[in-house]
Amino acid sequence: MQTLSFSEKVQRFILNWFFMMLVWIMFTSTFATQEVVVGAIVTMFISMMSISMFTCCTLKILSPVRIFWMVYYLLVFIVALIKANLDVARRVLTPSLPINPGVVKFKTQLTTNYSKMVLANSITLTPGTLTVDVIDDTFYIHWIDVTTTDPEKAFTEIAESFEKILLKIF
Amino acid sequence: MSIMEIIGSVLILIGSIFLFLGGLGIYRMPDIYNRLQAGTKATTLGAMSLILGVGFLEPSWMLKSLIIIIFIAFSNPISSHALARANYKRKHFPLILSEDKKNMDAYREVIEQEDKEDKS
Amino acid sequence: MTYIIYIAMVLMALGLLMAFIRFIKGPTAGDRTVALDTLTTIGTASLVFLGFMFQRFIYVDVALVYGVLGFIGVIVIARYLEGAL
Numbered sequence: 352m353q354t355l356s357f358s359e360k361v362q363r364f365i366l367n368w369f370f371m372m373l374v375w376i377m378f379t380s381t382f383a384t385q386e387v388v389v390g391a392i393v394t395m396f397i398s399m400m401s402i403s404m405f406t407c408c409t410l411k412i413l414s415p416v417r418i419f420w421m422v423y424y425l426l427v428f429i430v431a432l433i434k435a436n437l438d439v440a441r442r443v444l445t446p447s448l449p450i451n452p453g454v455v456k457f458k459t460q461l462t463t464n465y466s467k468m469v470l471a472n473s474i475t476l477t478p479g480t481l482t483v484d485v486i487d488d489t490f491y492i493h494w495i496d497v498t499t500t501d502p503e504k505a506f507t508e509i510a511e512s513f514e515k516i517l518l519k520i521f
Numbered sequence: 522m523s524i525m526e527i528i529g530s531v532l533i534l535i536g537s538i539f540l541f542l543g544g545l546g547i548y549r550m551p552d553i554y555n556r557l558q559a560g561t562k563a564t565t566l567g568a569m570s571l572i573l574g575v576g577f578l579e580p581s582w583m584l585k586s587l588i589i590i591i592f593i594a595f596s597n598p599i600s601s602h603a604l605a606r607a608n609y610k611r612k613h614f615p616l617i618l619s620e621d622k623k624n625m626d627a628y629r630e631v632i633e634q635e636d637k638e639d640k641s
Numbered sequence: 642m643t644y645i646i647y648i649a650m651v652l653m654a655l656g657l658l659m660a661f662i663r664f665i666k667g668p669t670a671g672d673r674t675v676a677l678d679t680l681t682t683i684g685t686a687s688l689v690f691l692g693f694m695f696q697r698f699i700y701v702d703v704a705l706v707y708g709v710l711g712f713i714g715v716i717v718i719a720r721y722l723e724g725a726l
């Protein structure tokens with residue numbers, strides 16, 4: 352665990368508190384005073400305790416450019432998710448099961464743990480791929496229809512469109 | 522019938538179709554990893570779309586439905602990844618249909634490396 | 642509207658049935674756990690849907706708690722199978 356300066360800690364705490372408060376308000380679905388006050392106190396204590404565990408970045412993540420890329424990432428991801436489901440539907444409903452499974456690996460340029468986690472989860476939900484393990488910067492991917500076993504070509508086909516955007520966010 | 526009801530009904534229908542396809546995929550696919558592929562993807566979109574459809578039909582439930590959707594979108598890939606890795610470490614190797622068996626199984630070398638370290 | 646509810650219910654029940662057959666048949670413990678994961682997700686969605694049918698808001702809370710507990714259960718079983726527990 353890296354050591355944090357005081358201003359970094361405060362920024363992470365504010366970010367953490369903001370998101371926990373957002374979840375609380377969505378959860379109670381009301382703006383009554385007593386609910387909001389209790390929520391503020393409880394989420395403040397929880398976010399103070401979990402500064403070094405759950406937070407990923409300082410307040411610079413909320414700059415407009417990064418938020419624009421996040422929304423763009425979400426759109427790309429939803430399109431990929433729908434494509435993945437149509438792909439699964441086609442494979443499951445074809446009587447002969449057109450599959451050619453295998454495990455491939457590739458290397459990524461991402462460095463922080465959070466960006467790697469987001470990339471691994473996105474890969475799991477995109478067409479025909481499933482993350483088996485991540486060791487340092489190597490991803491091991493189970494691919495339902497292997498077209499290439501070369502790491503660089505596999506990277507271009509599976510992860511390039513996500514990684515380009517993630518590098519701009521984190 | 523208002524526009525919200527039409528959107529909600531269509532989303533519910535799409536969601537239930539994909540949930541059915543997820544169950545069918547679990548039943549038909551030949552080995553664990555392919556089952557995980559079909560099961561995870563189809564049920565994730567299916568559950569998200571169905572719950573969003575209910576949120577459209579009952580607008581006061583929308584916020585809580587969104588919480589469940591976000592939770593499903595985060596938790597489903599994590600659990601499928603944990604299951605895939607656990608099964609690989611128990612030496613249930615994936616079914617490989619093509620001729621080039623050695624190159625198609627890139628994770629096996631990691632497992633063999635770990636075995637060697639355990640013995641030494 | 643009523644027809645859509647009936648169609649959705651039948652489709653979900655068929656999905657649950659298929660996953661349950663795999664849960665009973667599944668040759669290894671891994672297969673059963675995969676089927677359990679799918680059953681949990683379909684169960685969460687169908688609880689929300691039942692809440693809509695009966696007009697009970699409390700079912701949504703039940704679905705949320707069921708989803709969380711099912712996720713934790715699958716993770717614990719996976720760690721146990723891996724030998725890390």
